[in-house]
Amino acid sequence: MIKFSSLISKLTDSQRILIVGHIMPDGDDISSVVSLTLGLQQLGKSVLGAIDDKIPPEYLVFPGVKDLIDYEKFLDLKFSPDVVVVLDCSSPDRVGRFVKILPEHTIVVIDHHATNGFFGDINWVDSTYAATAQMVFHLNKVLGIEYNEELATINFVGLATDSGFFRYSNTTSNLLKDAAELVEMGAKPHFVASTILENKTLNQFLLLSKMIDKIKVEKGLAYSVLTFEDYLSCGCTDQDSSGFVSEIRSLKNVEVAVLVMEYPKNRVHVSLRSKNYVDVSKIAATLGGGGHARAAGCSFENADPWQVLKEVLTLVREAMGG
Numbered sequence: 001m002i003k004f005s006s007l008i009s010k011l012t013d014s015q016r017i018l019i020v021g022h023i024m025p026d027g028d029d030i031s032s033v034v035s036l037t038l039g040l041q042q043l044g045k046s047v048l049g050a051i052d053d054k055i056p057p058e059y060l061v062f063p064g065v066k067d068l069i070d071y072e073k074f075l076d077l078k079f080s081p082d083v084v085v086v087l088d089c090s091s092p093d094r095v096g097r098f099v100k101i102l103p104e105h106t107i108v109v110i111d112h113h114a115t116n117g118f119f120g121d122i123n124w125v126d127s128t129y130a131a132t133a134q135m136v137f138h139l140n141k142v143l144g145i146e147y148n149e150e151l152a153t154i155n156f157v158g159l160a161t162d163s164g165f166f167r168y169s170n171t172t173s174n175l176l177k178d179a180a181e182l183v184e185m186g187a188k189p190h191f192v193a194s195t196i197l198e199n200k201t202l203n204q205f206l207l208l209s210k211m212i213d214k215i216k217v218e219k220g221l222a223y224s225v226l227t228f229e230d231y232l233s234c235g236c237t238d239q240d241s242s243g244f245v246s247e248i249r250s251l252k253n254v255e256v257a258v259l260v261m262e263y264p265k266n267r268v269h270v271s272l273r274s275k276n277y278v279d280v281s282k283i284a285a286t287l288g289g290g291g292h293a294r295a296a297g298c299s300f301e302n303a304d305p306w307q308v309l310k311e312v313l314t315l316v317r318e319a320m321g322g
């Protein structure tokens, strides 16, 4: 357990703050980075929010998201931070090219992954939180940040997306209370849900049908593969398959869902999901990745998707006792 007071004094004592999220950004990541950036800016500090990857386009309509910068933009700005806050990352490699500047700065890590490696100088890591954005909400309140409709809405995004819109096993009464408080402060749940869930392209549906075509099911395990050729033939990128693995998990009698995605050629990402008892974060960690008990992932460079699938299936079958 960290002394929460050391985190607060580090942030209040710093004037120039860089806030960094993870590559392959999800809703919690974007929400956490933007909400803390907007919060600390209210305190009159010079704050930059950064994610070193493409932001999924549907998120660009939310307040503050367009202002996020990547590593190149960061170098252009010649911004020299007093402290770097890393959000929603279980390991330093998750920040993309920002990993290069971590050693020369004081690092604050705020995260809810059970697999977090405590790589900061100050680490606030608590896997009882459903979302890093929920931690940011608590932090902002302690810092006395005022919430308007914009801040409440972007902060709500992380609570909603990391809990599967309040359906996953991390949906606790605390999460619902915090979500309700954000709604009272002006967050717009229907706008958030329709923006994120009801903005699919026809090409995404084509890609989804390719994934469904290839699903294999065996004793509580279901898996599929999307190759680079699949993405190309549907006019899609890796961003378009976000959330697909949940469709596999939604199958009856399936405990573990695996989706192997190759994009671009020979870069492979694996998404793992479980329903009730298999800790997929342990499997992902064995393969150099990480995550949560019910949702985890890992990535490989210069890899063949079918070979990766074979390795992952061996570990999953072992974890399932067969």
Ligand code: 5GP
Residues within 6 Å of the ligand: 024, 088, 090, 091, 094, 270, 271, 272, 288, 289, 290, 291, 292, 295, 296, 297, 298, 299
């Ligand atoms: P997804 O399957 O949606 O990409 O990721 C599920 C969860 O696993 C997320 O919490 C994400 O942060 C984590 N995760 C995914 N890929 C990686 C990875 O390569 N390394 C680590 N440490 N965590 C990952």
Ligand code: MN
Residues within 6 Å of the ligand: 022, 026, 028, 029, 088
């Ligand atoms: Mn995340």
Ligand code: MN
Residues within 6 Å of the ligand: 028, 029, 088, 112, 130, 131, 132, 162
């Ligand atoms: Mn998260």
